[in-house]
Amino acid sequence: MRNQGMMGAPGMMGAPNMMTGGNMMGNPNMMGMMQNPMMMMRMGMMQNQMPGQMPGQMPGQMPGQMPGQMPGQMPGAGGAAGPVDVEYQRRMEQLRLAEEQLMQQQMQINMQMKMQQMQQAKLQRKAQELAKAKLDSLKKDTANWQINYEELELEQKIGEGGFGEVYRAKWRGTTVAVKTLKHKGPSSQFTADEAERYKREVSILRALNHPNLVLFLGACLTPKLCMISEFMFGGSLYDLLYKKKKLPDHTKRCVLALDIAKAMAFLHNHKPPIVHRDLKSLNILLDEKGEHAKVGDVGLAVGINKGELKGVVGTYSWMPPEMMKGLAYTEKADVYSYGLVLYEMCTGKLPFAGMPPQQISLRVAVYNERPPLPSSLNSKWRDLITTCWNGEDVKRPSFIQILDMLAAIEKR
Numbered sequence: 001m002r003n004q005g006m007m008g009a010p011g012m013m014g015a016p017n018m019m020t021g022g023n024m025m026g027n028p029n030m031m032g033m034m035q036n037p038m039m040m041m042r043m044g045m046m047q048n049q050m051p052g053q054m055p056g057q058m059p060g061q062m063p064g065q066m067p068g069q070m071p072g073q074m075p076g077a078g079g080a081a082g083p084v085d086v087e088y089q090r091r092m093e094q095l096r097l098a099e100e101q102l103m104q105q106q107m108q109i110n111m112q113m114k115m116q117q118m119q120q121a122k123l124q125r126k127a128q129e130l131a132k133a134k135l136d137s138l139k140k141d142t143a144n145w146q147i148n149y150e151e152l153e154l155e156q157k158i159g160e161g162g163f164g165e166v167y168r169a170k171w172r173g174t175t176v177a178v179k180t181l182k183h184k185g186p187s188s189q190f191t192a193d194e195a196e197r198y199k200r201e202v203s204i205l206r207a208l209n210h211p212n213l214v215l216f217l218g219a220c221l222t223p224k225l226c227m228i229s230e231f232m233f234g235g236s237l238y239d240l241l242y243k244k245k246k247l248p249d250h251t252k253r254c255v256l257a258l259d260i261a262k263a264m265a266f267l268h269n270h271k272p273p274i275v276h277r278d279l280k281s282l283n284i285l286l287d288e289k290g291e292h293a294k295v296g297d298v299g300l301a302v303g304i305n306k307g308e309l310k311g312v313v314g315t316y317s318w319m320p321p322e323m324m325k326g327l328a329y330t331e332k333a334d335v336y337s338y339g340l341v342l343y344e345m346c347t348g349k350l351p352f353a354g355m356p357p358q359q360i361s362l363r364v365a366v367y368n369e370r371p372p373l374p375s376s377l378n379s380k381w382r383d384l385i386t387t388c389w390n391g392e393d394v395k396r397p398s399f400i401q402i403l404d405m406l407a408a409i410e411k412r
Helices: 001-009 027-036 037-048 081-137 192-207 237-243 250-268 333-345 357-366 379-388 399-410
Strands: 152-160 164-171 173-179 216-220 224-232 284-286 293-295
Touching: 027 224, 081 173, 152 173, 152 399, 164 224, 192 224, 237 284, 237 333, 250 284, 250 293, 250 399, 333 379, 333 399
Parallel strands: none
Antiparallel strands: 152 164, 164 173, 173 224, 216 224, 284 293
């Protein structure tokens, strides 16, 4: 009994022992394996298998190497090429062709970019040459109007816009206004369009001499393009209405309206007629006492040689509907803008204040809307304003006719 207990105790003499076959003899599975020679051979092979070696893999055989394949031989190497090898070669060929095509496309793109750069440089040189030619043409007759820039003493900036900057300055002891032109060209070079605009404005100003137009004194061609004119100490009509908050009474309104109409009648009856195209309160300047007005800034003015003009220019709040629509227009475009200036002097309000250009264009050109006139406004002023801003330019009066209408209003 004592020996049986010891034999049955784990770890003692009765413990399973592979050498003595203790439990092997009593295990049916193990007995079956011993009776099967193939199973015993596999067990022997597994005992001799190296660590990491897959079952059935021969000694020295690389993982993934097919049976019978020589060491170092790539899968599929040797013998006839299998389907996998053919597909691999086909895809490699496709990749090679794709790379060649990509390189060719890149070379074409680089060539196109180089050609574009060369073309752009060529156009830029031509534009600079054209701009220089336009400015040189002004130098042929500069004895009476060219001013040496070194004689100007700029004091303070009094205005700025897309065209450039306006300064109060001194020239030979006289207070003047100096407008310097901005440019979009490289360095200090002006584009052909900028040079053309400068040449046109100088040419127009030199030809104009009227007591109700701001007096042109001269211009500079180097080192900056700038124009010098008389300085209006009363500021602009815009300043009077919206900064000083002063609304002109009936008498003063008549005087200012007459001064503006006289200047515009002079422009429109010039040979050829000159259209201002940007008439607004900002471009109407006042004398020191604010009793008389002059029209300034003819930078967008142009002569009508063929009877009609096209193109959207000026400021939307004062722009006529035909211009907004991109239609042809005449000098009657200025008459529409004049009607908006009269509205400002009668109400002290900016037309379409706070509205973006698209909304103004929709209301004016599509719905034919105009700013509301106060019911208390004198009927003669109302009639003049509504006639000037008529949607059909042929129904608007000329400035000669407007002068007669203002004379009638003045005598009320």
